[in-house]
Amino acid sequence: MSRSVKLAVIRGDGIGPEVVAEAVKVLDAVVEGSELSIDKTEFSLGAARYLETGDVLTDTDLEAIAAHDAILLGAIGGVPGDPRLRDANIERGLLLKLRFSLDHYVNLRPTKVYPGVPSPLANAGDVDFVVVREGTEGPYVGNGGAIRVGTPAEVANEVSVNTAYGVERVVRHAFEIATQRRNKLTLVHKTNVLTFAGKLWQRIVNEVATEYPQVSVDYLHVDAATIFFVTDPARFDVIVTDNLFGDILTDLAGAISGGIGLAASANINPDGTFPSMFEPVHGSAPDIAGKQIADPTAAILSTALLLDHLGAPELAQRVVAAVDADIAARNGATRSTAQVGDAIAALITAAQ
Amino acid sequence: MSRSVKLAVIRGDGIGPEVVAEAVKVLDAVVEGSELSIDKTEFSLGAARYLETGDVLTDTDLEAIAAHDAILLGAIGGVPGDPRLRDANIERGLLLKLRFSLDHYVNLRPTKVYPGVPSPLANAGDVDFVVVREGTEGPYVGNGGAIRVGTPAEVANEVSVNTAYGVERVVRHAFEIATQRRNKLTLVHKTNVLTFAGKLWQRIVNEVATEYPQVSVDYLHVDAATIFFVTDPARFDVIVTDNLFGDILTDLAGAISGGIGLAASANINPDGTFPSMFEPVHGSAPDIAGKQIADPTAAILSTALLLDHLGAPELAQRVVAAVDADIAARNGATRSTAQVGDAIAALITAAQ
Ligand SMILES: CC(C)[C@H](C(=O)O)[C@@H](O)C(=O)O
Ligand SMILES: CC(C)[C@H](C(=O)O)[C@@H](O)C(=O)O
Numbered sequence: 001m002s003r004s005v006k007l008a009v010i011r012g013d014g015i016g017p018e019v020v021a022e023a024v025k026v027l028d029a030v031v032e033g034s035e036l037s038i039d040k041t042e043f044s045l046g047a048a049r050y051l052e053t054g055d056v057l058t059d060t061d062l063e064a065i066a067a068h069d070a071i072l073l074g075a076i077g078g079v080p081g082d083p084r085l086r087d088a089n090i091e092r093g094l095l096l097k098l099r100f101s102l103d104h105y106v107n108l109r110p111t112k113v114y115p116g117v118p119s120p121l122a123n124a125g126d127v128d129f130v131v132v133r134e135g136t137e138g139p140y141v142g143n144g145g146a147i148r149v150g151t152p153a154e155v156a157n158e159v160s161v162n163t164a165y166g167v168e169r170v171v172r173h174a175f176e177i178a179t180q181r182r183n184k185l186t187l188v189h190k191t192n193v194l195t196f197a198g199k200l201w202q203r204i205v206n207e208v209a210t211e212y213p214q215v216s217v218d219y220l221h222v223d224a225a226t227i228f229f230v231t232d233p234a235r236f237d238v239i240v241t242d243n244l245f246g247d248i249l250t251d252l253a254g255a256i257s258g259g260i261g262l263a264a265s266a267n268i269n270p271d272g273t274f275p276s277m278f279e280p281v282h283g284s285a286p287d288i289a290g291k292q293i294a295d296p297t298a299a300i301l302s303t304a305l306l307l308d309h310l311g312a313p314e315l316a317q318r319v320v321a322a323v324d325a326d327i328a329a330r331n332g333a334t335r336s337t338a339q340v341g342d343a344i345a346a347l348i349t350a351a352q
Numbered sequence: 353m354s355r356s357v358k359l360a361v362i363r364g365d366g367i368g369p370e371v372v373a374e375a376v377k378v379l380d381a382v383v384e385g386s387e388l389s390i391d392k393t394e395f396s397l398g399a400a401r402y403l404e405t406g407d408v409l410t411d412t413d414l415e416a417i418a419a420h421d422a423i424l425l426g427a428i429g430g431v432p433g434d435p436r437l438r439d440a441n442i443e444r445g446l447l448l449k450l451r452f453s454l455d456h457y458v459n460l461r462p463t464k465v466y467p468g469v470p471s472p473l474a475n476a477g478d479v480d481f482v483v484v485r486e487g488t489e490g491p492y493v494g495n496g497g498a499i500r501v502g503t504p505a506e507v508a509n510e511v512s513v514n515t516a517y518g519v520e521r522v523v524r525h526a527f528e529i530a531t532q533r534r535n536k537l538t539l540v541h542k543t544n545v546l547t548f549a550g551k552l553w554q555r556i557v558n559e560v561a562t563e564y565p566q567v568s569v570d571y572l573h574v575d576a577a578t579i580f581f582v583t584d585p586a587r588f589d590v591i592v593t594d595n596l597f598g599d600i601l602t603d604l605a606g607a608i609s610g611g612i613g614l615a616a617s618a619n620i621n622p623d624g625t626f627p628s629m630f631e632p633v634h635g636s637a638p639d640i641a642g643k644q645i646a647d648p649t650a651a652i653l654s655t656a657l658l659l660d661h662l663g664a665p666e667l668a669q670r671v672v673a674a675v676d677a678d679i680a681a682r683n684g685a686t687r688s689t690a691q692v693g694d695a696i697a698a699l700i701t702a703a704q
Contacts, residue, residue, distance in 0.1 A: 118474075120473055160496075163507050164503065252579065
């Protein structure tokens with residue numbers, strides 16, 4: 001019995017194309033001989049495409065992408081300060097537009113310290129947690145505005161929008177994940193200052209918690225959470241938090257676990273109404289683009305999240321095992337982006 | 353020529369009274385024999401006072417405090433989850449009310465790695481930076497609201513308010529501080545997502561920068577900044593940022609520099625219209641209150657910031673030198689809160 005899935009591939013800018021090339025290589029290796037076949041369509045999107053055509057993401061692009069089963073994305077963003085990009089916000093207009101339009105309300109960001117990977121922490125401990133970041137609300141909604149722009153009397157507001165509907169669905173998902181892990185859930189917010197949004201998040205967590213008596217629940221203010229990220233990250237299992245706090249915490253999580261080059265993520269629409277999107281947490285890093293020095297591991301691990309989501313956990317497991325084996329053998333060796341992809345693909349093929 | 357200043361002392365909750373006792377001890381030791389005399393008035397405020405009287409901060413309290421030259425504050429906040437505190441937000445009603453009413457628009461939070469103090473980072477390097485956190489705007493303004501509270505249709509909004517007036521005054525202050533340090537200023541924001549507030553902050557920094565050609569300026573997204581806090585904190589000199597990002601970054605800064613027990617802060621009204629307020633960054637930590645195990649160093653270092661602000665830099669320097677000497681001699685010894693204060697006060701007296 002064979003199954004074909006349609007994958008939209010957005011390589012994007014900077015190191016995006018390089019790391020996606022390796023992710024695709026690994027994906028091809030792991031589906032080879034399996035009952036899954038992947039039918040890829042390339043979408044040329046990002047700062048480069050904008051500079052060429054003036055388009056960031058057209059309705060036609062969006063419709064075409066939405067007709068796929070899933071999306072693999074590299075990285076988006078031009079050279080910081082490029083004056084030609086001043087009037088385009090590629091992040092809002094492309095990356096966030098995809099997340100919002102495709103209702104990616106679960107932004108899943110696992111963190112793990114790999115044996116042999118040096119952490120900036122003296123004693124990271126046995127770190128293995130996942131941040132469940134809300135993806136469609138909060139301060140990310142773009143509901144801001146400004147008056148008297150450019151004058152000394154300017155006022156610029158940003159509105160964080162939080163709904164019971166939006167909070168409940170992501171909190172529920174986080175509890176489900178906790179039951180598949182170590183049954184611990186930490187809500188991170190800033191309830192003592194952002195009291196309206198904070199009360200809503202706290203109420204929903206309390207309510208949903210009654211349905212999951214096996215899950216132990218605690219709460220941390222976001223500032224205190226950053227302290228524990230560096231003093232005792234092993235204490236965390238599942239963290240559920242809003243869009244902005246999740247953004248901040250997952251970069252920090254990537255850093256303490258030995259580098260943003262290992263941090264994978266999934267933007268999931270659990271309802272299946274829209275395709276989910278898989279991407280490394282890192283950005284386009286234009287300063288090192290084209291040099292074959294970017295670590296493609298985060299992009300490769302994102303394909304494991306993709307395979308899991310496509311209902312092929314055994315294939316996902318093979319990718320993870322190959323990455324684990326490759327990381328264990330790294331020992332500080334300097335390899336090109338392609339060499340890392342080759343090595344992981346070879347490990348997968350050898351284990352088949 | 354002698355000079356007397358009126359100091360309002362708010363010991364507060366939890367470990368607040370313990371650490372303030374040591375801060376006052378050190379303050380008394382350092383002004384002894386100097387031309388400065390400090391006339392202290394105690395204000396019993398905090399969760400304990402609220403539970404007794406039902407008052408958080410009355411207009412009479414506020415007026416009385418405002419009539420002082422400066423404020424020394426310990427920590428505010430009851431036992432988390434105390435049902436009797438559910439309807440009172442002591443943080444908003446007291447701490448933030450003081451900061452906002454007294455127009456503490458510069459929240460100054462220096463970070464330094466002391467030789468001999470273990471950092472959770474394997475290799476912290478020569479860390480010595482100061483975060484200039486805006487204190488009267490941003491997501492802290494309390495301009496949120498919610499509808500259909502408690503129902504599945506609830507919507508809870510939080511508004512971040514940013515004005516050219518408010519941003520410019522704190523940015524200008526940060527540039528001034530940079531010129532007294534290593535002439536480096538980093539703006540931290542999230543301009544790619546919070547585009548309205550982000551454009552305002554970036555514009556003001558660009559404009560003020562033209563008046564400070566000797567200061568080199570860069571920009572980091574808040575998520576990226578947390579990465580550098582753990583991978584290369586020595587790169588920072590002065591960071592200027594908004595109220596919420598500053599809150600998050602300074603807890604992280606405290607953690608990487610060897611503990612929030614060393615992190616001092618000043619809430620400054622540079623215009624001098626209102627008294628400035630000096631407080632440790634740490635909270636009331638009710639779990640360890642009354643045990644004499646809290647580190648009073650952050651509160652003591654806050655008195656150095658206070659003395660600086662009162663125009664007595666040589667006295668401030670004596671406090672800092674005594675703390676430096678004490679920290680260098682610590683060597684992991686376990687001392688009570690009072691013993692740390694005694695040791696630092698004795699070092700000051702001996703050096704006189
Ligand atoms: C590029 C940016 C809009 C994005 C975000 O803030 O979500 C990125 O930082 C991330 O974490 O995926
Ligand atoms: C207690 C709380 C309101 C406060 C803040 O968020 O500013 C604290 O975290 C701080 O950093 O001083």
